[in-house]
Amino acid sequence: MRTTLHLVSARDYLAYAGLFRERREEWATQQLGALDADSDVDQLAERLAELAAERPRTRPELLALLGRPKLTLEDRAPWLFWYLLAAKAGLVSGPSSSVWRSHTSGGTFVPARSWLGADGASGEAAAAHLVRRYLAAFGSATRADVAQWSGLALRALDPGFALLRLSRLRDDLGRELLDLPRAPLPAADTHAPPRFLPRWDNLLLSHDDRRRVLPEEYRKVVIAKNGDVARTFLIDGFVAGTWSVEQGRVRHEPFAPLPPAARAELDQEASRLEAFLSSGTGA
DSSP states (O other): OTTSOOOOOHHHHHHHHHHHHHHHHHHHHHHHOSOOTTOOHHHHHHHHHHHHHHSOEEHHHHHHHTTOSSOOGGGSSHHHHHHHHHHHHTEEEOGGGGOTTOOSSOOEEEEHHHHTSSOOOOSHHHHHHHHHHHHHHHOSBOHHHHHHHHOOOHHHHHHHHHHSOOEEEEOTTSOEEEEOTTOOOOOTTOOOOOEEEOTTOGGGGSOSSGGGTSOGGGHHHHBOTTOOBOOEEEETTEEEEEEEEETTEEEEEESSOOOHHHHHHHHHHHHHHHHHHHTTTTO
């Protein structure tokens, strides 16, 4: 999703992953250019799925078994060609790929259909499930927000919006906001406690207008030119600084001086985070 890895439940993968697989195939094909009429990409993808189904294998292992130990420039674009093959084969990251600290030969791949029993669905119902899951986490939101978060075009999401009965609101700029029926709507003066967010937290990437959580004056500090997203903390629901861990201690660096009450709350939350990290649960 958004050309990067995401962790989702098996239920969610089966409910909507086909939408992303189709987008990957379409995008990679466009980037590679029109494939030759006699291209063997479909046959290679089928064989790739068979090999990965035997047991989880790394990309070098799979390519060697395909007879392509090194994807060269004759394959148009090496990474894109693999991306297309993996999408057509329906590969997902295998269990061992969750060990991010490992310095082995890399993650493994396995077909979703052999691990989960089926490929991820696409179509109207899949789009509706995806929209519903987004709104449950980040609503109230605009249709453009859902597109930004998912990386999918609105034409892929619109059938899902059409299937759902949603609450319709307006923000202070007059934009239509959608939400799930009976979703909680806290009062404007509801207190939002401090929160520490990890790198790449979806909250900062889940709105078309990121000013809803990330003030524009801090955007270039938080999101680098290469797209990297810093660790941040929230004060009253908005990004107010960055943080790091040094010798087990959480160090926070506010972008501007904080009111004493907010600073005290932030220190308390930092202590809870330190306890979480020292327990090994968050390691």
